[in-house]
Amino acid sequence: MNSEKFGYPEPPTAPHQSLLPPPYTVSGPSCPPPPPPIGLVPSPTASAQEGPHIVTLGTTKFGPYPQNVICPTCNEQVTxxxxxxxxxxxxxxxxxxxxxxxxxxxxxxxxYTDITLDVEHSCPRCARKLGVNRKIEFN
Known part of the structure; x- marks a missing residue:
């Protein structure tokens, strides 16, 4: 279709003009590594071949829903x-x-209501009690 017929000229086009944007390069410092998963802390003296260090469950905060942890009895990552x-x-x-x-x-x-009951977390493989989400703590 001839666009001059409608009263406006056609835009000029270069024969080798690319429709793709120029490639982007990353300059400056790279992003920091992601944090370790919940329940895992990398050992400061561990080499790259060793597995992650298992954290005691006293530091894991359990919520009202199932979560991924490493069971200290099985040494398996479980939900x-x-x-x-x-x-x-x-x-x-x-x-x-x-x-x-x-x-x-x-x-x-x-x-019989969910909002007033405490939630107990246990391992599906060895049935060990891993922690409790208490609505009110009593020490």
């Missing part, structure tokens, strides 16, 4: 199995219901 247990919050809410007059079964509701 934890979670189960709900009644904890301090469930008992406090139940006692609170009894104080305000909800004694005919309503005081049992906190033992």
């Amino acid at each position: 934890t199995i979670t189960s709900q247990k009644s904890g301090l919050l469930a008992w406090l809410v139940s006692v609170g219901c009894c104080v305000v007059g909800c004694v005919f079964g309503c005081c049992l509701i906190p033992f």
Whole structure:
């Protein structure tokens, strides 16, 4: 189609003009390495052939959902199995219901709701208890 017929000239084109952008080069410092996965800390004296250092589970913070950890018994990376247990919050809410007059079964509701129950994490291979996500800590 002739664009001069519509009242505007055609743009000039170079015969060797490339439609691709110029290649980009990275200059300056490179990005830092990504942090290690949860439950793993690289050993400062370990060589590249050695595996990662296993961290004690006391430093791992467990949440309400299953997560990937290294079991200290199996030495395997596993996704934890979670189960709900009644904890301090469930008992406090139940006692609170009894104080305000909800004694005919309503005081049992906190033992069946997810928001008041603690979550226990265990290994699916050796069934060892790995940790607990407590709604209220009592020391």
